[in-house]
Amino acid sequence: MKKEDCFYLGKIVKKYSFKGEVLAKLDTDEPDIYENLDAIFLELRNNLVPFFIESSQLHKSELLRIKFEDVDEEADADAIMKSGLYLPLDLLPKLEGDKFYFHEVIGFTVEDVNFGTVGIIKAINDSTAQSLFEIDRDGIEILIPMNDEFINKVDRKNKTIIVDTPEGLIDLYLEE
Template identity: 80%
Template sequence: MKKEDCFYLGKIVKKYSFKGEVLAKLDTDEPELYDNLDAIFIDLRGNLVPFFIEASQLHKSDLLRLKFEDVTTEADADTLIKTELYLPLEMLPKLEGDKFYFHEVIGFKIEDKNFGEVGTITGINDSTAQSLFEIDRNGTEILIPMNDEFIVKVDRNNKRIVVDTPEGLIDLYIQ
């Protein structure tokens, strides 16, 4: 399984018991969706390795307590601390309406209500306080904040997102 075919679920943050159990911090608003998994991929030195889950349960709302097969000691659990957890993309819950996953909209066209066709989404920059659409317009990069108030419509069928940005925002990039 390749990382690009998976989504990041969270990270193992600490040991839970002397029997090899660990606690994972999940990167989701709905941790209960991942309470009954049979297996998960763990990133070990750049390789996604499948681990089979013997038992799991939510712990203090946003942590998932995991007991893996073949991880039976504290030393075994120590090797997993700070490793990242992944699941196949097809296990993501389907989103509807104007909600979307970042990976899902790469390649979509962006159209502004006032400006018209802006360009194609090449990436999402989520390293800033506000996530940004990275858009290619004939070789020029345009950044548009992913603000709920700006997003008018997500049209999955036509791979298009309609936005209504403040006047002059797009013009800043096109001189």
């Protein structure tokens, strides 16, 4: 399984018991839908390795307590500590309407109701307080905040996102 065919679910953050159980912090708004998985991929030395899950349950709402098959003692748990957890993209719940996954909109065209076609989304920058669309307009990078007030419509069929940005925002990037 290749990493680009998967989505990041979370990370193993600490050991839970001396029997090899671990706690994983999940990067999701709905951790309960991942409570009964059979298997998951762990990122070990830059490879995704499948691990089978013996049991799992939510622990303090945002952590998932996991007992993997063949991880039976502390040393086994140490070996997988801080590993990223990944699942195949087809296991992502489908989103409706104007909600979307970041990876899903890469390559979409952004159109502003006043400005017109802005460009193509090449990445999402989520390292700042507010996530940003990184848009390529003929080699010029334009950043638009992913603010619910700015996003009018997500048109999956035509791979377009319609935005209504404050006047002058896009022009800031185009002035010489």
